[in-house]
Amino acid sequence: MLDGLTCVYRSNVDLFFYVMGSSQENELILMSVLNCLYDSVSQILRKNVEKRAVLDSLDIVMLAMDEICDGGIIIDADPNSVVSRVALRNDDIPLGEQTVAQVIQSAKEQLKWSLLK
Template sequence: MVQTNTMEGSLFEPTLYIIKGMCILDNDGNRILAKYYDKNVLPTAKEQKAFEKNLFNKTHRANAEIIMLEGLTCVYKSNVDLFFYVMGSSHENELILQSVLNALYESVSILLRRNVEKRVLLDNLDAVMLAFDEICDGGVILDSDPGSVVSRAALRADDVPLAEQTVAQVLQSAKEQLKWSLLK
């Protein structure tokens, strides 16, 4: 029996964990919103911010849509004063990553009523965070249709803000969400 290195074997096995991270940076390269799903790639906030600065420096003047950086395939899109990024492993299919990027960008665009600017995004950050969660969970792509992402994010955004809820309301909401996720 031939043994393979488990590290090598895991690199090319099919997996649902496609997305390594998604982020939105401003036109100075500062983080507005970021989620990283693989703790082995960029485990600390310091490493993440250093990566984001490097990523921004390599892409903010470029007119390409894809870059390989530090072992990651990164697809990106800019608009006015924002940069949207989706990262996957170096062997990941760029079309899948581009599909997730388009879902992210279009969802944010719809949520912000086509006014995709830093100020408007910050005013609606809760809805944008919900869109992030509706698109990807733990690196697994959940949805790439902006219409359905927005409908679910908007539905959840209409709920009472978490800070204004009692502990009982938060627990009840969590029970309801768990119940609906199990029923699907």
């Protein structure tokens, strides 16, 4: 308990991962969210979970956090599912090099997949 909140954490080399919930929240649920976050970050960074690597890839790490939890509501606790949604595809073209039609098509596909899940 920390200021009336339930807190679970996990440490690694030079990082600490924290998940906090209300005092009535089940610690096992919070732990599953924490494990999902850590495993997702580990897969995204290819097992190199260190401060420098996280800072270099902070945008995708934050996106993974957003896929796991939104507004305090747990959306997904499966690291493979989270990684598949946030992973950059190899065939992606940098946004500056895409035509307007390609950007619109990409947005349509992203919207379609988000609605199907």
